[in-house]
Amino acid sequence: MTAPSTQVTSLLTQFGLTTAAEELVPRLTEAGHPEAMPVLVEVFEAEAEARRQRRITRLRRASRLPPGKTFATLDIGRFPAKVAQQLETLATGAFLETATNVLAFGLPGVGKSHALCAVGHALVEAGHSVLCAPAYALVQELLGAKRDLDLPRALRKLDLFEAILLDDLGYVQQSPDEAEVLFTLLAERYERRSVLVTSNLVFSQWDRIFRDQMATAAAIDRLVHHAVVIEFDVPSYRTDRSRRKSPPAPAPRGRAPGPLLPRARRRSTS
Incomplete structure (x- = not known):
């Protein structure tokens, strides 16, 4: 896992703040406030994401x-x-x-x-x-x-x-x-x-x-x-x-399906 101090320096460099990238971490360490690094990482990451979203908005508009x-x-x-x-x-x-x-x-x-x-x-x-x-x-x-x-x-x-x-x-x-x-x-x-x-x-x-x-x-x-x-x-x-909206073809009108010729009558055996 990357150390918070390294992340702070990397993010400041990404923002183009070269002097802050060089000076912030050493000065906070010398002042005895290394515990501030994780908080700074959270703030700077939020800034990086906000910048990314603004850039995407500009790119989308221009596209x-x-x-x-x-x-x-x-x-x-x-x-x-x-x-x-x-x-x-x-x-x-x-x-x-x-x-x-x-x-x-x-x-x-x-x-x-x-x-x-x-x-x-x-x-x-x-x-x-x-x-x-x-x-x-x-x-x-x-x-x-x-x-x-x-x-x-x-x-x-x-x-x-x-x-x-x-x-x-x-x-x-x-x-x-x-x-x-x-x-x-x-x-x-x-x-x-x-x-x-x-x-x-x-x-x-x-x-x-x-x-x-x-x-x-x-x-x-x-x-x-x-x-x-x-x-x-x-x-x-x-x-x-x-094709999806077309209703199924209706059944042809007419007589019910069955034999076309009438069946022969059975002769009575009585």
Whole structure:
């Protein structure tokens, strides 16, 4: 068990109070008050937790993550075991250390956006900076910055986020200018910061996004080089819900089940 005096020094260093970290413990010891150390540890740990919660609140506000799309509201049991395991591993945040990307593919309504938003919330709770945005909206912001000759500064601001979640990439067709700024964003983050992508389009259809085969191949190469690919091969939530709500088919109207032909009468033996 760590000694209270060591904990006091460690917590003060964590707060950036280097002089207090060096002086407090020796002075209290010299003054004959070592019994104060456990009390100080409790107070400083409360301060550390309060600071952590304030940071998480700031990160959550800056993330633009939908508040309701968390693991608590995600029906993870409807996903295959492999997908569930991938999501649980991503929630640890270890992939951010290697700037690994996350690519989620599936038809509309299967839960891929909810799943990656849930991962985003878990990352924020762990103190990581995340930005969630519809792909078309972020592209429009970057396009506006380019028109204002401010694209480098806009990219530097995005670089502050450890992970960017681009939702519904390819949902809206890109103009050449839009495809260019999107490619620039992906190239800037390559092997430096993580990108999380949800898309209804498989890679063979990404020429709809970038319009140019060379640009498409280059974008895919940068995303896939260090990436976790998740395939949501499940029915949509709406389909599942409608199946559950649908009443059982009524029994066909008509005569009660039985033989179609009348039975022959028995002849009397009397």
